[in-house]
Amino acid sequence: MRQLSKMAGVVVVGVCIAGPAFAVDATQVGRKIGFNEQEVEAGLDVRVGLGGFTGDLGDETGIGPLFGITAVAQPAPLVGVEVGYEGQSVPIDDARVSGGNHIWRNNGTILGKVGPVLENNLHPFVGIGLGLSYLDSSSGSEPVYSNDWQTEFPMTAGIDYRLGNLFAGVRGTYRLVGGEELVTVPGTSDDAKGSLFNGNITVGGRF
Incomplete structure (x- = not known):
């Protein structure tokens, strides 16, 4: 128990010393990125x-329209953050x-981006x-197609x-997709990827 108390004391002292140091480092990083x-x-x-979709999923589906709305923040001239919905x-x-059948995709994404501002208006x-x-x-695609959750890495x-x-x-976005159990490859029992x-x-707009 005594050894444990000593160790706890060392940890507490270390945190007390390191805390301000981390705060200073964070401030310096913030200044460096503006x-x-x-x-x-x-x-x-x-x-x-x-x-x-691309790959096996793209072989069985087509190109479809999308609509999105996104909240954006620019905490520094080179750094931006987005949180949004895409249907x-x-x-x-x-x-x-x-x-006549289709897949409705409902997506939520958080994204960080970097880039310079050129000539005061191009970014x-x-x-x-x-x-x-x-x-x-x-419903007309059942039971061949299922409903599914998928992770995305845009x-x-x-x-x-x-x-x-x-x-x-304008932008292009490529998303790596995980957890596909939407449909199988024709003639097999393998999930289409x-x-x-x-x-x-x-x-x-920005304000």
């Missing part, structure tokens, strides 16, 4: 576009299913994040053009 809480910008954007209708093009960027989607197959690149508080942009690629245009 963080100033008085100048943090936030806003909303809406996006429309097209996209679809997409992906048509099913599978001989095992009658025509190229790249980003990476984490998302979760619920795939809801239309990687995006694009460019925004800003005019005052308004902006417009694939990724997801979407392209869209965005418009929004």
Whole structure:
């Protein structure tokens, strides 16, 4: 018990010493990336576009429209954060299913992005994040297609053009997809695998 008390004392002292040091380091990092809480910008954007699955999933589905709405924040000139919702209708093009069926994709994503501001209005960027989607197959596609949750790891690149508080942009997003149990490959019992690629245009505002 005495040894345990000594160890606990050492830990407490170490935390007391390290705490201020970490705080100083965090402040220095914030200064280096240009963080100033008085100048943090936030806003909303809406996006429309097209996209679809790749791989085995792409063989049995088509290209579908998407719509999204996203909350954005720019805590530093080079760093941005997005949290948003994206809905997409992906048509099913599978001989095992009658025509007119589709998959509704409902997605939530958080994404960090980096990129410089050029000539005060052009903002190229790249980003990476984490998302979760619920795939809801239309009733006419059952029992070939199921409803499914899938994790997504989006990687995006694009460019925004800003005019005052308004902006417009284009981007492409490639999403690595995990946990697919949506449908099997025709003639087998293997789950169809694939990724997801979407392209869209965005418009929004900052305040």
